[in-house]
Amino acid sequence: MKKLKILLSAIALIASLAFVGCNHGSTPQEWDGIVDLTGKTTKNTTAFASAYSGFVIDFGRTVDLTQYSKLEITAKFYAADNTEIPAAYGLGQFLVLDDATGEWGPHTIKTQYNLGKQNWENIDTTNLGSTQAKAIAVQNSTADVKYIEVTQIKFVPNN
Numbered sequence: 001m002k003k004l005k006i007l008l009s010a011i012a013l014i015a016s017l018a019f020v021g022c023n024h025g026s027t028p029q030e031w032d033g034i035v036d037l038t039g040k041t042t043k044n045t046t047a048f049a050s051a052y053s054g055f056v057i058d059f060g061r062t063v064d065l066t067q068y069s070k071l072e073i074t075a076k077f078y079a080a081d082n083t084e085i086p087a088a089y090g091l092g093q094f095l096v097l098d099d100a101t102g103e104w105g106p107h108t109i110k111t112q113y114n115l116g117k118q119n120w121e122n123i124d125t126t127n128l129g130s131t132q133a134k135a136i137a138v139q140n141s142t143a144d145v146k147y148i149e150v151t152q153i154k155f156v157p158n159n
Contacts, residue, residue: 033068035059035153043149047080054139054148058100063155065109065123065131070156071096073136075115078147089114091145092138100135109133115148 037057044055065071073094077085085091092115099107109130110123115138125131138148 031061033155033157035061035155037150037153042151044147047146048140048143048148051141051143052139054137056097056100056104056135056137057150057153058135059133059153061134063133065096065128065133066125067158068155069122069158071112071123071133072152072154072156073112073115073150074152075138076149076151077140077145078149079144080146082147085145090141091115092140092148094139095137096133097135097137098130098132104137108137115139 035057040057040060041055042057044053048054075087075092077087077091079085093111094115095104095111096109097104097107098109109128136150136153138150140146140148
C-alpha cells in the first residue's frame with residue numbers, strides 16, 4: 001500500500017509539472033511587431049571603410065511579410081568622429097533578408113532605400129522570392145557615413 005501511495009504521488013507530481021507554465025483560459029500574447037533590439041548589435045563598432053558597408057540585425061524570429069503593410073526602421077547616422085549627421089536621403093539603406101547568416105545577395109528579399117527618413121514604402125509581396133523575413137542588413141550609401149545606429153524596427157500589421 002505504501003508503494004502504491006508513493007507511485008500515485010509521483011504520477012501526480014509529474015502531471016502537475018507537465019502543466020506548469022501553461023496559460024489556461026487566456027489567449028497567447030500577440031507580437032506588437034516591434035523587434036526587441038536588446039542585446040543585438042544595433043550600431044557598428046568599427047567605422048565603415050567605404051560606401052555600402054554594413055552589418056546584419058537578426059530579428060530573433062521569422063516574420064511572415066504577408067501579414068504586414070510596412071516595415072518601419074529608424075536610424076541615426078554618424079561621421080568618422082561620431083558626430084551625428086542629420087537624416088537625409090541617400091545616407092543609408094537596408095536589405096530585408098530571409099537568412100540572417102547567409103550571403104546578402106542570394107538572401108535579399110527586398111531592398112529599401114532612405115533608411116531613417118521615415119518614408120517607408122508598402123510591402124509588396126507579389127514578386128518576392130520569399131516572404132519569410134529573418135533579418136535586415138543595414139548599409140551606408142555614402143562613404144561620409146561611418147556609423148549607423150538602428151533605434152527601432154517595427155512591422156506595421158495589415159489593416
